[in-house]
Amino acid sequence: MRYEILGSLRVDTGSSTSTVNARNMEVVLATLLVRADEVVPIPQLAHEIWGDAPPRRHLAAIHVYISQLRKLLADADRPESVIATRSPGYILRLGPHDRLDSEEFKQLMQSGRKAARAGRPEEAAAAFEAALELWRGPALGDLRAGPILEGFTTWAEEARLECVGMHIDAGLASGRHRELIGRLYSLVAEHPLHEAFHRQLMIALYRSERQADALRVYRSAHRILTAELGIEPGRALREVQRAILAADHRLDLAGPPRADRAEQPADLDGRAGITERTVARRSAGDARTGHREAA
Structure with a gap:
């Protein structure tokens, strides 16, 4: 199973790619994925969906969403449910063959940093490029919810910009300053307050x-x-x-x-x-x- 949240939420079972059309179910699944392998208490799930004003029968509604998600994520090769009940809420467990693109992104970032510190800019650039290729759009698409998902999307955008910057640094260290100029002009226009892009553009132009x-x-x-x-x-x-x-x-x-x-x-x-x-x-x-x- 492959879960993708660096863009609109998608689930790839290997034979098909699924999306969750019901907004509340999507919020529940996204929250469980952001906190994968951690128990998310029911009150936090309710707050992600409805904020400070959950409906009177919100507990029953959440149980229905979980039941429907279990059916969506059912895996014939995996006898236990992907989503388990754990007091005081639920946990989405990633199996040994499951993949979550945000975790892959973190691992590639770590590999790129390690290569850059070791003085291997070409290897670093390849790792950062692979990390950026995981992105299909803004994290979680246009899904808006409570503090857990808001915190994740904020972190994700900052991490993506950091990855872009490190990818450019690796390119500059590899002598690709001329081919980076056009991209850097675009980044400066898109992020005019991001000083690192101005600095990198100055270096590329000087070289x-x-x-x-x-x-x-x-x-x-x-x-x-x-x-x-x-x-x-x-x-x-x-x-x-x-x-x-x-x-x-x-x-x-x-x-x-x-x-x-x-x-x-x-x-x-x-x-x-x-x-x-x-x-x-x-x-x-x-x-x-x-x-x-x-x-």
Whole structure:
């Protein structure tokens, strides 16, 4: 049995894929899946379905939903019911051959992190890409319920964005900066307050010999953050901007300046007073020198 909640809720039995059409039953199944292998008390199930105003006969209604779900999830190769009664509620037990896509996502994320820490960016990128391919849309689709499912969907979206960021970091470490630029521009437009995407785009542009464009991304991020939140860019973004102005070697494929390094008072390689105008003048001078040599 395969359960999918990284998108609209689906159950794949191997021979067919089923959905739950009744909203209340879908909420019950989704809640049990989010808390798989844990007992979910009946009052919590009721709160997920009806909030603070359950109907008078809500206990009987929940029993009916559980009975219908047991029929839906019946497995001829599995004598015991997938959903078991355990005081003070119910538990959905994952069998040894059952799969839950959110758990697969977590495992792939862990594998990707391990490979990245070991200095294997290609392997890390493959794991993160496989994790992202599990997503079919927003977690649980358009299903809205109580705090358990709300907490899960919030976590899932944050985890997905984290996975996207780590996938891009692995791509940058593998030297694929040019092919990542278009995707990063789209991510910056979609998540303008997500500083990591601005930082990654600046690095990708710089490594593609587009320093001026990289600095424009910083100015754009600065305007957005100050206008929307009234804050300055964070340390990581500021350090990348300073490193670009200083043509710091740490922006090469070895990786960007780490955000946990101590702040540098002027610049990162001892040349004080470097500005964006200096970069522009240097670029123009390099171009003129190239023309003279060509002549």
